[in-house]
Amino acid sequence: NAGVTQTPKFRVLKTGQSMTLLCAQDMNHEYMYWYRQDPGMGLRLIHYSVGEGTTAKGEVPDGYNVSRLKKQNFLLGLESAAPSQTSVYFCASARDQGLETQYFGPGTRLLVL
Amino acid sequence: AQSVTQLDSHVSVSEGTPVLLRCNYSSSYSPSLFWYVQHPNKGLQLLLKYTSAATLVKGINGFEAEFKKSETSFHLTKPSAHMSDAAEYFCVVSDWGYQKVTFGIGTKLQVIP
Numbered sequence: 001n002a003g004v005t006q007t008p009k010f011r012v013l014k015t016g017q018s019m020t021l022l023c024a025q026d027m028n029h030e031y032m033y034w035y036r037q038d039p040g041m042g043l044r045l046i047h048y049s050v051g052e053g054t055t056a057k058g059e060v061p062d063g064y065n066v067s068r069l070k071k072q073n074f075l076l077g078l079e080s081a082a083p084s085q086t087s088v089y090f091c092a093s094a095r096d097q098g099l100e101t102q103y104f105g106p107g108t109r110l111l112v113l
Numbered sequence: 114a115q116s117v118t119q120l121d122s123h124v125s126v127s128e129g130t131p132v133l134l135r136c137n138y139s140s141s142y143s144p145s146l147f148w149y150v151q152h153p154n155k156g157l158q159l160l161l162k163y164t165s166a167a168t169l170v171k172g173i174n175g176f177e178a179e180f181k182k183s184e185t186s187f188h189l190t191k192p193s194a195h196m197s198d199a200a201e202y203f204c205v206v207s208d209w210g211y212q213k214v215t216f217g218i219g220t221k222l223q224v225i226p
Contacts, residue, residue, distance in 0.1 A: 004156070040205055042216025043157070089154060097149060099214055100206050101170075104156030 006022065006091050013081045021076040021108050023091030030047045030057050032074040033058075034066060036087040043090065044093035049074055050062040050097075081112045115140040117206045119217040127168045132176075132191040134220045139185060146187045147205040151219075157203065158190055163187060174198070199224045216224035 007022040023032065030051050033044040035058075045058030049068040063085060065077045074093075078085060088109050092102040120135040138146060148160040161172025168180045177191045187204060204217040 014173060018207050025160070028194050040122075040218055045214065091135070092156075099145070100161075100162045100204065104158070106156050 004091055004093050004103050005084075006089075006105040008108060009106070010109045010111075012050050012113065013078075014113055015082060018077070018079050019079050019081065019110075020078075021089055021091075021110075023074045023076070023093075024072055025074075025093040025103070026072060027093060027095070027103065028071070029095050029103075029104075031070075031097065031102075032068065033092040033094075034064075034074065034076045035092065036060065036088060038087050045106045046076065046089075050084035075080060083112045086110060087113045115206050115208065115213060115215050117204050117215050117217040119202075119220050121220050121224065123219070123221045124223060124224060125223040126194045128196055129193050131197065132189070132194045132198065133200050134189040134204075134222065136152050136187045136189065136207045138204070139184055140206060140208070142208060145207045146177070146178075146180060147207070148172065148187075148189050149203045149205060150200050152200045152201065155174060160202075183200070193223045194222075196201065196224050196226065198222060 004025045033048040034046040044060045047066040049055050052071040055066045056113040067075045088107045090107050094101040116139045118137045121167050146163040149157040151157050161170045163170045163180045171177045176191045190219045201219045207214045
């Protein structure tokens, strides 16, 4: 099992550009999450999904959109990137709602110039 | 409202000496508490979890944490540090339904040979 994988690992964007981050899991998990991690701050939840075709807002959803068209994939989109979105993005998947069951991906470093 | 405070942003210990990473929390209910570890360029890994069964919680890799309600603390300890323990550690508080999860800002542990 590959677990949770994230694509790309690193990306540089210019302000106003768009991009999509891909999270894939091969554990047949229902729950998937997108977090951002910023220096001096803990992880903050952007969006999450409790199953294929569902999405919900987390703590910091503004400026991001998500889609869960297939159970194994959770996409995070930035329609018009801003420097404030420079961060490390982590995806996680889980078999149920418990935090302790979440498997985290290795992260995507995004730099917005 | 809930919050979590990691009292030290950096901790440096010599290999073979004890480790103490401090975490205080506030919560209006009986929370679940977690410690996670993040090695460089890796996702988060669960070290241990407290729910209410026992105040002293043992985790992986020789770590343990003690829940002290009177002090609202959940400090992480290890009797003897290894070089492989060098990483960043996050204290996390959650309500019972996992509707609200709050990560601390992290403590970077340096282990000196």
